[in-house]
Amino acid sequence: MSGPAQDHRVDGILFDKDGTLFDFHATWSVWAHGVISELAENDASVMQQLADVADYDLALRRFRPTSPIIAGTNREAAECLARALPRRAVDEIEIYLMQSAARAPLAPAVPLVPFLDGLARAGLRLGVMTNDTEHGARAHLGAAGVAGHFHFIAGFDSGHGAKPSPAPLLAFATAMALDPARIAMVGDSTHDLMAGRAAGMQTIGVLTGPAQEADLAPLADAVFPDIGHITGWLGA
Numbered sequence: 001m002s003g004p005a006q007d008h009r010v011d012g013i014l015f016d017k018d019g020t021l022f023d024f025h026a027t028w029s030v031w032a033h034g035v036i037s038e039l040a041e042n043d044a045s046v047m048q049q050l051a052d053v054a055d056y057d058l059a060l061r062r063f064r065p066t067s068p069i070i071a072g073t074n075r076e077a078a079e080c081l082a083r084a085l086p087r088r089a090v091d092e093i094e095i096y097l098m099q100s101a102a103r104a105p106l107a108p109a110v111p112l113v114p115f116l117d118g119l120a121r122a123g124l125r126l127g128v129m130t131n132d133t134e135h136g137a138r139a140h141l142g143a144a145g146v147a148g149h150f151h152f153i154a155g156f157d158s159g160h161g162a163k164p165s166p167a168p169l170l171a172f173a174t175a176m177a178l179d180p181a182r183i184a185m186v187g188d189s190t191h192d193l194m195a196g197r198a199a200g201m202q203t204i205g206v207l208t209g210p211a212q213e214a215d216l217a218p219l220a221d222a223v224f225p226d227i228g229h230i231t232g233w234l235g236a
Helices: 024-039 044-054 074-082 090-101 112-121 134-143 167-176 190-198 213-219 227-234
Strands: 012-015 125-129 152-154 183-187 202-206 222-224
Touching: 012 167, 024 044, 024 090, 044 074, 074 090, 090 134, 112 125, 112 227, 125 167, 134 152, 152 167, 167 183, 167 190, 183 190, 183 227, 190 202, 190 213, 202 213, 202 227, 213 222, 222 227
Parallel strands: 012 125, 012 183, 125 152, 183 202, 202 222
Antiparallel strands: none
16 A cells, blocks of 8 residues: 555544454453353353353353353443342442453454554554553564554543544544544444544444454444454555
């Protein structure tokens, strides 16, 4: 990809993290099984109760697309799991999830360094906005060796709010001094794309999360198998 950024469709790209930069099931469905087992202290009955409230298939070791945890914040995930752990405080579960998630096994959706290098050479401003914690986002991007590629990294707890609110997306636009219409919001969930539409941004859906193309297409300007296809879209 070559040429100045103004030759492309956008001047900036804001990425979701989980299910977008990193394959959702290979990362989070694997992680979740260990979390459920540890929180349940290997009690099969409690594991099933946790799986039920999380809408997680223990046999397949995968989140179902209807899981409330998929697009929720870390706090919302803790509140969800607390329903099956009446003796555990929500705050305690939230801290555990934050610390555990920061160590989750990472499965990038595409080789991230060359992909992001290409976007940087085009002069694009890059950001990440996730409903995970900012601590978790920075830990994951750092572990993947790409934290330095992003000009903006925010979580639900960074002071801008959480998706599907457009506020954290507009915070990126403000920080980068960009017109929201010249930014693409890229994500794997309807939360991501709803936020992008509400912010007046272009929207790109990717299929490396639990959602299907039929879920994302009504809210997206384009839907791709993974973020690697964005390079071609930019120059189209």
